[in-house]
Amino acid sequence: MNYLPFALREITTPTYTTVGTTTMAASHISSFSLGNLGKAYLQDLSLRFVLAADDIFIRLGWLGQGYIMERAIPFSSLLTQGRPRASVWPFIKPYRLLPGQHLRVELTPRGSVATMQHTVAFHGIRELDNVPVVLHESTAAIAATTQAALIGDGYKCPADSPVLLYSVSFDDVVSDLAAVSDVIQIYGSDGRKWFKWANYDTAALFTATFEEDHYIDPIVDLIELGETNGWIMNPDQTLLVEILSNFAFRVALTLRGSVEVE
Amino acid sequence: MQPYFSPRWLYKRVSMPGVVGGTTVQLNASDFANTEIFDMHLQWLCVTGRPNAAATTANFVTAQGGVRRRTQIQLGLSQQGDINTVPSNMTAMMAPDVPYKQAFAQSQGAVRLDLPYSYELPPDAGFVVTTKNNDGSGNACTYPTVALLGHINDRENNKAPRIMSAVGPDTLADGASHNFDAADLWNDGIDSIIVNSLTLSDASHPAGAGANFALTGTSWLINPSTGLEWMPTTRGPIPAGCIAPFNRISNDVLDQAPSIFRFGGNVILRPRQRLSIELQSLANAVETYDICLFGMLEVQ
Numbered sequence: 390m391n392y393l394p395f396a397l398r399e400i401t402t403p404t405y406t407t408v409g410t411t412t413m414a415a416s417h418i419s420s421f422s423l424g425n426l427g428k429a430y431l432q433d434l435s436l437r438f439v440l441a442a443d444d445i446f447i448r449l450g451w452l453g454q455g456y457i458m459e460r461a462i463p464f465s466s467l468l469t470q471g472r473p474r475a476s477v478w479p480f481i482k483p484y485r486l487l488p489g490q491h492l493r494v495e496l497t498p499r500g501s502v503a504t505m506q507h508t509v510a511f512h513g514i515r516e517l518d519n520v521p522v523v524l525h526e527s528t529a530a531i532a533a534t535t536q537a538a539l540i541g542d543g544y545k546c547p548a549d550s551p552v553l554l555y556s557v558s559f560d561d562v563v564s565d566l567a568a569v570s571d572v573i574q575i576y577g578s579d580g581r582k583w584f585k586w587a588n589y590d591t592a593a594l595f596t597a598t599f600e601e602d603h604y605i606d607p608i609v610d611l612i613e614l615g616e617t618n619g620w621i622m623n624p625d626q627t628l629l630v631e632i633l634s635n636f637a638f639r640v641a642l643t644l645r646g647s648v649e650v651e
Numbered sequence: 652m653q654p655y656f657s658p659r660w661l662y663k664r665v666s667m668p669g670v671v672g673g674t675t676v677q678l679n680a681s682d683f684a685n686t687e688i689f690d691m692h693l694q695w696l697c698v699t700g701r702p703n704a705a706a707t708t709a710n711f712v713t714a715q716g717g718v719r720r721r722t723q724i725q726l727g728l729s730q731q732g733d734i735n736t737v738p739s740n741m742t743a744m745m746a747p748d749v750p751y752k753q754a755f756a757q758s759q760g761a762v763r764l765d766l767p768y769s770y771e772l773p774p775d776a777g778f779v780v781t782t783k784n785n786d787g788s789g790n791a792c793t794y795p796t797v798a799l800l801g802h803i804n805d806r807e808n809n810k811a812p813r814i815m816s817a818v819g820p821d822t823l824a825d826g827a828s829h830n831f832d833a834a835d836l837w838n839d840g841i842d843s844i845i846v847n848s849l850t851l852s853d854a855s856h857p858a859g860a861g862a863n864f865a866l867t868g869t870s871w872l873i874n875p876s877t878g879l880e881w882m883p884t885t886r887g888p889i890p891a892g893c894i895a896p897f898n899r900i901s902n903d904v905l906d907q908a909p910s911i912f913r914f915g916g917n918v919i920l921r922p923r924q925r926l927s928i929e930l931q932s933l934a935n936a937v938e939t940y941d942i943c944l945f946g947m948l949e950v951q
Binding site: 449457458459460462463465466467468469610613614616617618619620621623 | 760762763796798801810812813815816850851
């Protein structure tokens with residue numbers, strides 16, 4: 390059994406409707422499903438709005454099984470975590486890399502970034518002797534928007550021991566306020582993507598601020614989920630996120646976690 | 652009955668004279684006494700305060716020093732003796748857990764507490780929650796919200812998440828209180844809800860203005876409808892920063908973030924035993940301290 394890190398994203402633009410003098414609440418229900426993969430351990434949910442307003446309400450539930458809350462509550466009342474200062478994604482479950490396997494990474498720096506090298510590093514422990522291991526590769530000096538593939542030996546599992554990977558990090562050279570951030574895609578040993586795009590329900594996509602990246606290094610506001618509070622999604626379940634407000638808004642939701650794979 | 656743990660917050664607000672008015676304050680014997688018949692497993696002691704208007708002056712650090720840098724504290728357990736034999740500087744003894752506030756949160760967010768031991772809420776029981784706007788500067792709260800997070804064990808013994816949450820009015824004036832609708836905080840299912848965490852929030856402050864809320868801006872009383880009280884109602888509501896001191900939105904620039912002294916190991920306050928606290932302020936001005944002891948009562 391292995392645990393594949395995943396990130397599902399939905400970008401949507403609910404709108405409100407004016408009927409006579411009454412403004413109807415804008416409402417949208419997002420859904421997240423991993424299809425026929427295994428049991429998913431949900432780590433966190435990040436919401437990013439074009440307009441930061443506090444009277445945006447949220448309600449969580451399961452498709453076909455109803456809501457798990459009596460009523461919608463301000464989304465900020467569930468925001469309890471920020472991202473670390475470094476660009477790192479600690480996994481809720483370790484990803485196990487076997488001897489002979491290796492990872493691959495595609496990376497595109499973005500924003501006002503000087504031509505420079507970029508690094509993506511995986512942090513783990515050798516099962517054989519519990520020695521820490523960092524699997525890392527760097528690009529050549531590349532300019533922003535230049536796509537680079539990291540496929541070298543640095544991402545190979547040591548020959549004598551499996552490695553349990555606990556986090557991935559990259560050199561984030563943009564600040565919290567940057568409009569865009571690097572685009573990164575990671576492929577597991579079988580070519581399976583760690584990250585996914587999902588569920589665009591509108592043609593009016595966001596600006597790059599909202600549509601790109603932030604998988605490893607998500608927006609600063611995170612709703613903690615976690616196994617302790619029962620956030621385990623079975624293959625036949627679909628997580629619903631209902632969002633309500635009294636004005637039009639656009640939102641990017643990102644669900645992260647680890648899913649059981651063979 | 653199966654033994655279980657019930658959270659208990661003991662809260663006290665103290666007005667500390669500055670060095671001009673006298674230096675040492677010894678808290679009342681009953682303030683942090685275990686008045687139950689069960690052992691209380693001590694977890695941490697939290698001290699917080701709030702920015703003083705004079706803190707905006709150029710030399711505020713030496714003039715005020717928040718509640719921590721220029722304060723000494725001495726703790727002891729009755730019948731057992733001192734915890735620290737000489738008064739300790741609070742900065743050294745009770746460092747804040749969160750040293751910075753995040754610069755670019757889109758929203759202020761909430762304070763969250765993960766209970767050291769889970770609390771089982773049976774069916775047909777719930778929580779009774781009151782909040783009060785303690786801002787003191789005329790600012791209103793917007794949508795004060797409480798959420799109790801947990802899970803049930805379903806028919807197949809799988810965990811399934813549950814959230815009991817209630818929302819206050821869109822405007823809660825400074826000094827006003829609100830009783831939340833208990834129906835929103837009720838376990839009306841057929842399984843017990845295992846409560847693991849709680850969050851408190853006030854949506855009125857966007858990013859950058861959350862320090863007051865996360866300290867003493869709002870106060871709360873959270874109690875189950877059955878069983879032992881979590882927060883004795885006779886003591887009044889407790890500031891959010893004292894309930895959940897480990898949070899990411901406290902601004903520690905002025906030394907006022909919640910400071911936490913953790914009781915290492917398994918320190919038990921026996922029935923009728925008390926924690927004694929003596930404070931010495933070295934600041935020039937009168938300051939208000941909010942002091943809160945958190946423990947888990949072993950009910951059996």
